[in-house]
Amino acid sequence: MRIGVVRETRADERRVAATPETAKKLIGKGHELLVENGAGSACSIPDAEFVAAGAKVVASAEAWGADMVLKVQKPTAEEAAGLREGAVVVSFVYPGGDDELAAVLRQKKATVFAMEAVPRISRAQTMDALSSMANIAGYRAVIEASYIFPRYLPLLMTAAGRVPPAQVLVVGAGVAGLSAIATAKRLGAVVKAFDTRPAVKDQVKSVGGEFLQLDATQADAEDKGGYARAASEEMLGKIRALLHDAAVQSDIVITTALVGGRTAPRLIEAHTVEQMKPGSVVVDLAVEGGGNVACTRRGEAVEVNGTTVIGYTNLAGRMPFDASRLYARNILNLLVHMHGKEGFNIDLADEITGPVSIMHGGEGRVDAWKGAN
Numbered sequence: 157m158r159i160g161v162v163r164e165t166r167a168d169e170r171r172v173a174a175t176p177e178t179a180k181k182l183i184g185k186g187h188e189l190l191v192e193n194g195a196g197s198a199c200s201i202p203d204a205e206f207v208a209a210g211a212k213v214v215a216s217a218e219a220w221g222a223d224m225v226l227k228v229q230k231p232t233a234e235e236a237a238g239l240r241e242g243a244v245v246v247s248f249v250y251p252g253g254d255d256e257l258a259a260v261l262r263q264k265k266a267t268v269f270a271m272e273a274v275p276r277i278s279r280a281q282t283m284d285a286l287s288s289m290a291n292i293a294g295y296r297a298v299i300e301a302s303y304i305f306p307r308y309l310p311l312l313m314t315a316a317g318r319v320p321p322a323q324v325l326v327v328g329a330g331v332a333g334l335s336a337i338a339t340a341k342r343l344g345a346v347v348k349a350f351d352t353r354p355a356v357k358d359q360v361k362s363v364g365g366e367f368l369q370l371d372a373t374q375a376d377a378e379d380k381g382g383y384a385r386a387a388s389e390e391m392l393g394k395i396r397a398l399l400h401d402a403a404v405q406s407d408i409v410i411t412t413a414l415v416g417g418r419t420a421p422r423l424i425e426a427h428t429v430e431q432m433k434p435g436s437v438v439v440d441l442a443v444e445g446g447g448n449v450a451c452t453r454r455g456e457a458v459e460v461n462g463t464t465v466i467g468y469t470n471l472a473g474r475m476p477f478d479a480s481r482l483y484a485r486n487i488l489n490l491l492v493h494m495h496g497k498e499g500f501n502i503d504l505a506d507e508i509t510g511p512v513s514i515m516h517g518g519e520g521r522v523d524a525w526k527g528a529n
Contacts (some may be wrong), residue, residue: 157499158188160222161211163195166229168455168469170198170476171483173226173247176209178488183210185495192219199476224500226487236260242517244500246487248272248285249514258520265518267502271486273512280508283493285486287331289472292479293441294335294412296471298324301408301437302343304457304464310344321346325402326365327423327448328412329356332441336410338363348402352387352395368402370394392421400428407433411448412441420445426460434462443467 159182161174172195174182179189189211193203203213219225220238227247231239233256239245242265249270261268271285281287302309305322312319324340326333329351340347341364349360350368357367370391387395403409403424409432414420420442429438429451440452451460452467459465472479494500494509504510514520 157224158190158222160214160219160225161189161191161195161206162216162219162225162227162235163192164198164228165232165235166470169229169473171228171473171480172196172199172201172476173228173480173484173487175201175481175484176205176211177481178484179206179211180209181488182491186499188212190214190219190222192216195219196480199480201477201480228483230254230257233257233260236264236266239264239266241265243267244269246271246490261515262518262520266515267513267517268515268520269490269512270514271483271490271512273514274486274490275508275511277507282489283486283508285483288482288486289479290330290332290412291335292475292482293471294332294337294410295339296474297332297336297410297412297439297441297466298339298343298408300466300468300471300474301410301439304466305408305437306435307407308344309340322407323405324348324408324410325350325399325406326410326412327351327399328414328442329353329360329365329367330412330414332412333410334359334363336412336441337365340408340410341365345408348406350395350399350402352391368398370398387421392423395423396425396428399423400425400431403428403438404431404433407436409436409438410441411439413448414442414445418445420448422446422448422450424449426450429463429465430461432461432463436463437466438463439466439468441471444469 183189191206191211191213193213221240224244230247230249237260244267246269274280274283308319309322311321322345324345324347326336326349329349337347337349347365348368349365360367438449440447440449442448443452443454451465454467455469457464457466504513
């Protein structure tokens with residue numbers, strides 16, 4: 157099979173969907189790898205390294221015309237028009253509401269594997285790109301906040317006096333949240349964390365955080381996949397009150413709360429941000445889902461009454477080298493999972509391949525296309 161690796165065109169995207177490491181492994185299975193000229197340059201992987209791994213560097217049209225196309229961000233409708241009929245696309249897709257893209261992919265009779273749809277089961281852990289990227293985003297959120305925060309994060313004892321440690325609040329203790337807690341703790345901050353799922357309390361403690369819990373947390377706050385369920389309006393009111401008190405006592409707040417297929421819950425209101433201490437920083441990692449913070453502006457850092465609110469998108473893309481390495485391995489592991497003696501075998505009855513394949517031969521499940529953010 158001819159596998160194309162294309163260059164990303166989204167303004168804030170610097171990752172690439174394959175690396176020389178994964179290219180070499182795919183080539184070792186008998187496939188030809190066509191890497192678009194400059195595909196890895198934004199993450200410090202020159203074309204020469206792909207060539208050394210056995211890949212062929214080609215023009216954009218040739219990479220897009222391969223049997224299978226590997227990508228990070230979903231293709232635009234214009235990009236998808238360059239696919240050959242019956243091509244396979246592997247990328248993050250989040251297709252909900254993109255009727256133009258869906259129409260082009262159907263016309264091309266494409267098969268689409270959405271990396272965000274990898275199921276959260278033990279067998280699929282090595283393919284779980286959402287977790288890989290969330291881990292990086294949680295780390296980067298702390299780095300972004302500490303860059304703007306005008307004080308030290310750790311406790312400091314000097315001849316001139318004592319500097320108290322920064323107080324950090326992390327909302328949501330999924331992969332991104334736990335990564336943020338661990339990073340802030342390593343930098344010396346005092347970290348508190350909130351999540352609607354009591355089951356994550358031990359995980360928060362294991363990475364150095366103090367767990368904040370409501371008196372009456374939802375009994376069904378966690379779904380079968382381990383992700384948080386949507387909270388009721390009554391519960392949201394209690395959560396906002398708890399987070400208001402915690403946030404105004406904090407120096408840095410990082411929010412990560414997302415519910416699959418839904419708009420991100422609004423957990424921190426404008427009046428809470430306005431009452432935070434001058435110099436405080438808020439990082440809203442849920443911005444691509446609508447945001448957890450009322451003051452967030454997508455793609456921007458804004459100041460609200462002395463507090464900086466960061467709404468940068470694609471924080472994983474701000475660490476493109478390692479993010480590309482992990483994402484490329486996620487894709488490789490998915491392809492290896494589907495690879496038999498005779499080549500790729502797309503078994504829609506398989507517990508991993510089935511959920512990931514949101515379109516097969518131009519036929520897509522309606523719920524898959526309309527259920528994602």
